[in-house]
Amino acid sequence: MTTTPTSVERVSAGHGGLREAVADGITVTWRNVTAMKRVPEVLVFSTIQPVLFVLMFRYVFGGAIHVPGVRYVDYLMPGIFVQTIAFGAVQTGVGLAEDLGKGLIERFRSLPMSRSAVLAGRTAADLVRNLFVVTLMVAMGFLVGFRVHTNVFAFLAGFLMLMLFSFALSWAFALLGLTVGSAEAAQAAAFPALAPLVFASSAFVPPQSMPGWLRVFADHQPVTATVNAVRALVLGGPMARPVITALAWSLGLLALFAPLAVSRYRRAA
Amino acid sequence: MPESAIIAQGLSKRFGSVVALDGIDLDVPVGTVLGLLGPNGAGKTTTVRILTTIMRPDGGHARVLGVDVAAHPDQVRTTIGLAGQYAAVDENLTGRENLILVGRLTHQPRKDVRPRAAELLDRFELSNAADRPVKTYSGGMRRRLDLAAALVHRPPVLFLDEPTTGLDPRSRTQLWGVIGELVSDGTTLLLTTQYLEEADRLADRIVVVDNGRIIAEGTSSELKATLGTTIIEVRLENDAAVQSAVGLLGQVGPAESRQDGRTVDVSVSQGGRAVVDVVRLLDGAGLAIDGIAVREPTLDDVFLRLTGHAAEADADQDKEDVA
Numbered sequence: 230m231t232t233t234p235t236s237v238e239r240v241s242a243g244h245g246g247l248r249e250a251v252a253d254g255i256t257v258t259w260r261n262v263t264a265m266k267r268v269p270e271v272l273v274f275s276t277i278q279p280v281l282f283v284l285m286f287r288y289v290f291g292g293a294i295h296v297p298g299v300r301y302v303d304y305l306m307p308g309i310f311v312q313t314i315a316f317g318a319v320q321t322g323v324g325l326a327e328d329l330g331k332g333l334i335e336r337f338r339s340l341p342m343s344r345s346a347v348l349a350g351r352t353a354a355d356l357v358r359n360l361f362v363v364t365l366m367v368a369m370g371f372l373v374g375f376r377v378h379t380n381v382f383a384f385l386a387g388f389l390m391l392m393l394f395s396f397a398l399s400w401a402f403a404l405l406g407l408t409v410g411s412a413e414a415a416q417a418a419a420f421p422a423l424a425p426l427v428f429a430s431s432a433f434v435p436p437q438s439m440p441g442w443l444r445v446f447a448d449h450q451p452v453t454a455t456v457n458a459v460r461a462l463v464l465g466g467p468m469a470r471p472v473i474t475a476l477a478w479s480l481g482l483l484a485l486f487a488p489l490a491v492s493r494y495r496r497a498a
Numbered sequence: 499m500p501e502s503a504i505i506a507q508g509l510s511k512r513f514g515s516v517v518a519l520d521g522i523d524l525d526v527p528v529g530t531v532l533g534l535l536g537p538n539g540a541g542k543t544t545t546v547r548i549l550t551t552i553m554r555p556d557g558g559h560a561r562v563l564g565v566d567v568a569a570h571p572d573q574v575r576t577t578i579g580l581a582g583q584y585a586a587v588d589e590n591l592t593g594r595e596n597l598i599l600v601g602r603l604t605h606q607p608r609k610d611v612r613p614r615a616a617e618l619l620d621r622f623e624l625s626n627a628a629d630r631p632v633k634t635y636s637g638g639m640r641r642r643l644d645l646a647a648a649l650v651h652r653p654p655v656l657f658l659d660e661p662t663t664g665l666d667p668r669s670r671t672q673l674w675g676v677i678g679e680l681v682s683d684g685t686t687l688l689l690t691t692q693y694l695e696e697a698d699r700l701a702d703r704i705v706v707v708d709n710g711r712i713i714a715e716g717t718s719s720e721l722k723a724t725l726g727t728t729i730i731e732v733r734l735e736n737d738a739a740v741q742s743a744v745g746l747l748g749q750v751g752p753a754e755s756r757q758d759g760r761t762v763d764v765s766v767s768q769g770g771r772a773v774v775d776v777v778r779l780l781d782g783a784g785l786a787i788d789g790i791a792v793r794e795p796t797l798d799d800v801f802l803r804l805t806g807h808a809a810e811a812d813a814d815q816d817k818e819d820v821a
Binding site (some may be wrong): 249252253256259260263264265267268284331332333335336337338340341342346407 | 590602603604
């Protein structure tokens with residue numbers, strides 16, 4: 230059995246290595262961003278929750294929370310930013326589970342495209358969405374009295390830190406979405422995983438106020454690390470240690486979950 | 499040119515304790531159409547998934563245009579197109595965007611992607627809806643778009659997994675027309691279906707599968723010759739007469755009583771002549787006939803004959819369109 234010259238040519242078109250992987254990733258990103266724009270409701274609803282939290286903590290609980298040496302609104306907003314991207318990252322899993330359920334992944338798997346493109350394109354599109362949503366939340370923060378106390382470069386560094394954390398979390402939820410296989414299940418499984426990370430952290434209150442056992446957890450988890458780094462970058466104070474800790478968390482999560490998600494994708498049917 | 503576009507030998511697959519495929523052999527010559535006929539759960543989709551590199555078999559091997567599907571899936575993917583039972587298109591994108599997406603992901607020359615999308619939209623009569631999101635499409639339109647998406651990169655081998663399941667008769671006939679055109683262009687096609695009529699209409703050869711095994715194969719006329727081309731349904735006035743009727747009508751063709759206890763199905767090769775025989779025999783024996791009808795064999799008849807059990811009673815249950 231031999232292949233014809235035409236099929237050999239076709240075959241060679243299917244192998245482009247890294248360049249092809251990047252091109253395919255960009256194509257899938259385009260697809261996801263285009264689809265997102267067609268369903269603005271999702272974007273609106275993923276913004277409503279953090280906006281409500283800002284209003285609640287700024288005006289309802291905020292008066293009762295005293296953090297020494299800092300206005301509560303300045304303390305709160307970095308926490309809100311991280312909370313926003315953490316819950317927003319769930320969409321990565323939901324979107325992949327939907328693609329799986331609707332047979333789109335099946336089609337992608339029958340195409341001569343890069344194996345990593347579906348996941349890379351999904352996480353990249355979610356990064357674009359998070360960029361938009363966090364920008365919106367920063368504007369919201371300025372409206373309710375949040376101010377940057379350092380400089381514009383430190384602030385941008387904080388923003389990048391948020392994007393990196395969001396990207397890392399997206400890969401974790403990509404793995405979840407591919408594993409549970411339905412959008413509803415991905416949504417349902419995400420909350421119990423995220424709630425302790427987000428609320429038992431330094432996002433809304435200083436961990437010093439928590440009982441000892443909880444404080445141990447709150448002090449040593451990625452949400453706290455990222456919140457502390459962003460806080461240091463926008464409020465001032467010692468930056469090196471919190472930034473390095475947060476970077477280590479994000480890169481560590483990425484190094485753990487990206488290969489797991491890709492390998493899960495290869496096996497998903 | 500390899501003579502066989504698709505070859506499968508001894509394909510087997512288990513899911514836990516369930517045996518999905520139990521030694522499937524196929525040989526589809528280039529430029530021909532093979533119909534894989536069977537009820538839900540027979541193993542049709544699993545076979546297609548293996549041949550399209552989506553799933554690996556537990557045993558056996560398969561080649562598409564001479565390339566092993568498990569060893570060189572990337573090569574195989576450049577030569578195949580797949581359209582599935584559940585229209586795999588992105589409903590938030592427009593029809594045109596869906597085709598552009600596939601064009602890019604199959605690495606067509608950049609300048610060809612848009613013209614090819616326009617050409618396919620035109621060919622599948624979707625031009626008017628080309629720039630509307632797919633969620634506004636009817637079930638038939640989605641299927642046509644799904645089929646168009648499978649053709650973007652001009653694959654010489656096409657797999658269609660139950661292309662018309664769930665479609666209304668008009669959309670089905672329309673899709674059959676389109677598939678017929680593709681085939682006359684020389685595309686090799688493997689088609690799975692639950693409908694005998696569909697296999698009959700489109701396939702050169704038919705393979706009947708049940709419980710992961712091939713239970714019959716041949717051309718449509720060969721299968722019909724073993725089955726009888728026509729079925730005469732005789733409803734008797736009296737339940738007690740059924741057994742003697744089955745015995746008598748065995749002279750005309752294979753006869754079986756139905757579960758309702760009052761009807762006998764007789765498979766015959768020539769309907770008109772046989773009806774006369776049936777009436778004459780029953781009348782001669784003094785058995786009263788309540789009703790008589792002549793019909794084409796259905797998948798149920800095929801299965802009843804080949805396996806002794808009916809194709810799943812609820813085989814049509816999931817026909818509600820995904821739309």
